[in-house]
Amino acid sequence: MRAMARKVPAGPYRVGCETGLSVPGGDGAPLVTDHYFPRADGEFSRPSGEFPTVLVRSPYGRGVPWASLYGIPLAEHGFHVVIQSCRGTGGSGGAFHLWRNEAADGRATVAWLRQQPWFNGALGTIGASYLGYTQWALGLEPPPELRAMVVQVGLHDPHAYFHAGGAVHLENALVSGVGLAYQHQGWWPFLRAALRLRRWLSGAHREPVPYASGPAAELPWLAEALGRTDGSDPYWRGASTEAAAEHPAVPTCLIAGWQDVFLDQNLAQYRRLRRAGRETALLVGPWTHHSVLQQGWPEVFTESLAWLRAHLYGERAGLRPTPVRVHVGGDANGNGDGTGDGWRDLAEWPPSAGAGEPWYLHPGGRLERRRAGGTGPMGEFRHDPAEPTPSLGGPVLSGGAGRRDNRALEARPDVLTFTGPVLTEPLEVLGPVAARMRVTAAGAEGAPAGRPVDVFARLCDVDGRGRSVNVCDGLVRVVAPDGAAGPLEVVVPMSAAAHRFAAGHRVRLQLSGGAFPRYALPAGGPDDDGVPGAPVRVTLHPGSALDLPA
Numbered sequence: 001m002r003a004m005a006r007k008v009p010a011g012p013y014r015v016g017c018e019t020g021l022s023v024p025g026g027d028g029a030p031l032v033t034d035h036y037f038p039r040a041d042g043e044f045s046r047p048s049g050e051f052p053t054v055l056v057r058s059p060y061g062r063g064v065p066w067a068s069l070y071g072i073p074l075a076e077h078g079f080h081v082v083i084q085s086c087r088g089t090g091g092s093g094g095a096f097h098l099w100r101n102e103a104a105d106g107r108a109t110v111a112w113l114r115q116q117p118w119f120n121g122a123l124g125t126i127g128a129s130y131l132g133y134t135q136w137a138l139g140l141e142p143p144p145e146l147r148a149m150v151v152q153v154g155l156h157d158p159h160a161y162f163h164a165g166g167a168v169h170l171e172n173a174l175v176s177g178v179g180l181a182y183q184h185q186g187w188w189p190f191l192r193a194a195l196r197l198r199r200w201l202s203g204a205h206r207e208p209v210p211y212a213s214g215p216a217a218e219l220p221w222l223a224e225a226l227g228r229t230d231g232s233d234p235y236w237r238g239a240s241t242e243a244a245a246e247h248p249a250v251p252t253c254l255i256a257g258w259q260d261v262f263l264d265q266n267l268a269q270y271r272r273l274r275r276a277g278r279e280t281a282l283l284v285g286p287w288t289h290h291s292v293l294q295q296g297w298p299e300v301f302t303e304s305l306a307w308l309r310a311h312l313y314g315e316r317a318g319l320r321p322t323p324v325r326v327h328v329g330g331d332a333n334g335n336g337d338g339t340g341d342g343w344r345d346l347a348e349w350p351p352s353a354g355a356g357e358p359w360y361l362h363p364g365g366r367l368e369r370r371r372a373g374g375t376g377p378m379g380e381f382r383h384d385p386a387e388p389t390p391s392l393g394g395p396v397l398s399g400g401a402g403r404r405d406n407r408a409l410e411a412r413p414d415v416l417t418f419t420g421p422v423l424t425e426p427l428e429v430l431g432p433v434a435a436r437m438r439v440t441a442a443g444a445e446g447a448p449a450g451r452p453v454d455v456f457a458r459l460c461d462v463d464g465r466g467r468s469v470n471v472c473d474g475l476v477r478v479v480a481p482d483g484a485a486g487p488l489e490v491v492v493p494m495s496a497a498a499h500r501f502a503a504g505h506r507v508r509l510q511l512s513g514g515a516f517p518r519y520a521l522p523a524g525g526p527d528d529d530g531v532p533g534a535p536v537r538v539t540l541h542p543g544s545a546l547d548l549p550a
Contacts, residue, residue, distance in 0.1 A: 007298045011076030013038035019062075023112045026104025029087050029094035033109075034062045036071035036081040037118065052122035052147075052312035053080040053113060057106060057134035059089040059096060061184040069293060069301075070126055077305060079312070080118060084109060086134065089184040096180070098158055098221060099133070099239045106138035110145060121145050122312045126304060128152035128293060129262075130180070139244035148311035150304045152255040153292050155262045156269060157240040159231045164264070165493075166477035167454060168226055168520035171201065172261050174215050175397040177222040198398075201517045245272035251279040253307040255300055257287030258329065258472070259402040261395045264495055270349060281307065281319070282349055284326045284498065286342070288401040324349045329403075329471070330461055331426055331502030350431030350496070356547035358436075359420060359507065361540060367418040367509055377539045381416040383454070383513025384535040389414050391518035393470050394458075395495075406460055406468040410510060418546075419462060420507040427501040431549030433459055433472050433494040435509060438487040438541040441480035443534055451533055452522040453480045456515045457492040459546070460508040461501055468508055472497045475519055480538065487541040509546045513538060 021033040038051055056070050062083045071081045087105060088096030113119045123145040125135040132154010139149060155161050162173050178197050182190040193215070200214040216223045228235045245252070252273055256266035263284075273280040283303050287296040306318030324346040360371045361378040372378065383389060389412065393404030410417050435457035443451055458473035474494040481488050501507060513536065514521065523533065 008073050008301045011038075011073065011078060013040070013076050013078060015039065015072050015075040017071070023084060023109055025087055025092075025094060026101065026108045027094070030092060031084050031087060031105060031109065032062070032091040033082060033084040034067070034071065036067070036075040036083070038075050038078050038080075049118050049120045051078050051080050051118070051120065052124065052308075053082060053119055054124045054126055054308060054312075055106075055109065055113075055138075056081065056083045056125070056127050056131060057086055057102070057109070057138075058083065058127065058131050059086040059180050059184060060130070061085065061090050061186075065293065066127075066131075069297070073301065074126075074305070074308070077309075079124075079308065082109070082113070085184060089180075096221070098180075098225060099137070099241075102134045102137035103140050103241075106134060107141065107143065110138070110143045114145075122147055124148035124150070124308050124312050126150040126152070126308070127154065129154060129289065132156075132262075133158075133241065136241035136244045139247060139250060140241055142244075142247055142250050146250050148308055149250055149252040150255070150307055151252065151266075151269070152300060152304070153257055153260045153262050153266065153287075153289055155265050156242050156244070157265060158225065159236045159239055160265065161261070162225055163229050163231065165475050165519075166229075166452075167475055167522070168229070169518070170226075170520040171391070171517045172397050173222065173226055174201070177219050178215055179397075181219050242268075242272060245269050245278070246276045248276045248278045251307070251311050253281045253303065254283070255292065255303060256282070256284045257289065257292050257296070258284060258327070258497065259286070259288045259393075259395050260292065261289050261397060263395060264493075267349070267496060274348075280323060282324045282326075284349075286327045286329055288395070289397055290401070320345065322347055326430075326498045328428070328430070328498045328500055330500040331505075344498070350549060352431060352550050356432075356434070356549055358545040358547055359509070361418045361509070361544040361546075365416070365418050367420040367507060367546065371545075372542050375542060377541060378544055379416050379418070380537055380539040381512055382414055382535055382537045384414065385521045385533060386535075387414075388516035388521060389456070389512045389514050391515035394473055394515075394518070396518055403469050403471070406458070406470055406510065407466065410468055414512055416511045416540075417460075417468075418509045418511070423501055423503050423505055423507070425503050427507065429459075429471070429497050429499045429501070429548050432496045433549065434474075434547045435492040435494060435511075435545070436547060437490045437492065437511075437544045439478075439480050439490055439544075440482060440485070440487050440539050440541065441536050442482055442539070443536045451479065451536065452477050453536055453538060454514045454519065454522050455490055455492055455538065456512045456519075457494055457546075458510040459494060459497065460510055461499065462506040462508050463502075464504050468510075470510075471499045473510075473515075475515060477522055489543075507546075507548075511540070
């Protein structure tokens with residue numbers, strides 16, 4: 001396990017471990033827990049109470065990778081590390097639920113820690129993905145011992161993860177569900193479930209209600225979560241832990257990736273923490289959800305360890321001088337070859353609060369800074385649910401995530417592109433990106449009125465050879481009017497970016513009617529029980545623009 005954490009410096013202590021401890025949860029259900037600890041005197045004896053404690057609560061098991069990422073290396077650096085399986089997973093009692101038990105079980109675990117002779121009253125938490133959600137749940141009513149949190153690519157709002165933009169985030173939801181249901185059972189059950197999911201996704205566009213069959217049907221809690229699309233539904237009451245960021249008492253380090261599924265939630269967490277006056281730090285790297293714990297782990301571990309040492313030991317020398325560090329992609333160091341470390345220290349994120357700079361759509365696929373004249377359409381695309389526009393790269397949990405060559409995708413007849421002129425000097429984009437589209441929609445004859453329509457928008461960097469690489473993207477689902485009613489203005493939030501377009505490159509906006517299976521297909525109408533509808537043609541009108549940060 002220690003070898004898996006390569007490129008991470010070893011600490012001065014040898015490590016001991018006691019496994020299979022039973023900790024009572026909020027209702028008394030036994031939660032299986034492992035305890036890693038530094039051997040203070042180099043002897044095989046129980047440690048003294050001079051070391052602070054770091055809590056990790058996981059539904060994905062307690063061994064690989066968490067023991068190698070957190071348990072062993074943090075214990076080597078002088079921390080007790082308590083890794084616990086959430087209820088209903090990894091041998092713990094009770095039944096797993098996506099959010100209803102984590103706050104109570106976290107508080108019960110802290111109560112158990114208070115009874116341990118080695119607990120010195122200084123507590124921190126750490127963890128990635130859902131392990132970040134368990135931290136926010138504990139932070140809703142932070143115990144007095146909690147002095148630091150390190151949330152690595154972690155969520156706080158399950159509804160937003162499944163339904164942001166109005167469409168079901170199908171692929172990521174199913175991959176998450178399979179991970180939550182099977183990873184704690186061991187690698188073989190997890191691998192078999194992942195292979196079943198891959199086969200099912202290849203034909204999922206033919207399913208009337210995709211999240212009511214296949215892998216989702218095996219997991220009733222997931223099928224219910226995907227079917228409850230309205231965030232105001234009482235089902236979602238208590239799911240969001242965003243209020244935890246409003247407590248100023250617990251210093252919190254946030255680690256995110258530009259191609260991670262939780263980037264928008266991490267940036268929202270940072271804004272809320274700053275408004276609350278809470279001590280916080282933000283690190284955003286060029287990572288996907290998985291590469292943050294692989295290629296990015298040396299930077300992530302260094303940042304995490306410095307934060308824990310600062311707030312549990314009082315050793316602040318390892319902290320950065322600025323609260324924000326981001327990795328700038330593209331031509332990061334200005335030498336034109338796309339190389340360089342690309343790291344930028346900032347006093348705030350985003351660095352500028354100024355109004356965005358519009359790049360307007362023009363006929364013929366042009367993207368210009370001047371507004372288009374005339375009243376004619378700027379272009380149109382057609383989306384057919386029977387042959388949906390495929391998803392490619394971007395913030396997904398499956399293989400192929402991240403930045404990809406989009407040329408084959410952009411050659412499809414159902415994908416529209418608008419490309420700017422060759423840049424004579426570098427263009428830097430630091431902040432939120434959005435597309436403002438003025439659209440109308442027309443369906444096949446006999447198609448019902450009031451059909452939902454998806455608008456997928458993606459910012460790409462086109463180099464001198466024509467290679468088009470995605471930077472950031474987003475999708476919204478709307479009910480677009482037909483031509484007689486006039487265009488509807490649709491704002492597509494495309495997340496945020498830190499990217500430098502090199503001189504000689506071009507800015508491109510890519511548009512289509514979806515990205516499947518990343519997003520579930522829109523239904524055919526308001527009363528069709530979720531059955532995908534007939535093809536639809538979306539027309540773009542003057543005034544449509546790409547908004548880049550000032």
